[in-house]
Amino acid sequence: MAREIPDLQAVVRTGTGKGAARQARREGYVPGIVYGDGKEPQPINLGYNMLLKRLKAGRFLSTLINLKVEGQPDVHVVCRGVQRDVVKDLPTHIDFMRLHDDSRINLFIHVTFINHEASPGLKRGGTLTVVRPEVELEVLASDIPSEIVVDLTGKTFGDVIHISDVVLPKGAKPTIERNFVIANVTAPTGLVAGEDE
Helix, strand or coil: CECCCCEEEEEECCCCCHHHHHHHHHCCEEEEEEEECCEEEEEEEEEHHHHHHHHHHCCHHHCEEEEEECCCCCEEEEEEEEEECCCCCCEEEEEEEEECCCCEEEEEEEEEEECHHHCHHHHCCCEEEECCCEEEEEEECCCCECCEEEECCCCCCCCEEEHHHCCCCCCCEECCCCCCEEEEEECCHHHHHHHHC
């Protein structure tokens, strides 16, 4: 299932450099830049409170965004960097990269685990140890999955879940060549000690 493409409102920033950026911050904006797709970089301003809310919601760097700038056609972008104040940890500048719908991009996609109750290992007190809560995939910009689903049905103590065990969304592929571990099911400590004896 492809995720919804959220809209983000921005205004054109007149002037570049530190002075214009400081002025934007004084007026309650976060300065930013939109680059890529063979076009000139476009300086923009984003509403500070709106941007902070989006950043706190999470997954901002792995979300395709429909950027709306007044007087210009909408453009699909991904965030490629957020500079933050070293003391307050609040955004001071943001970079966006333009994308075509047929562009392939690398994004971190959330891993969701289902059917915990159908796992004999977890039912007997085992623990699901998640090694990678997110997996970096190469995906089509027009079809970014909202999540990767891992089915825990039948998983017992000692079972290891690799990326090859997961059905990836159509058109998505891992950015890492090797068959890496996503999670495993471990036995409860008492049970392991008892078996050793």
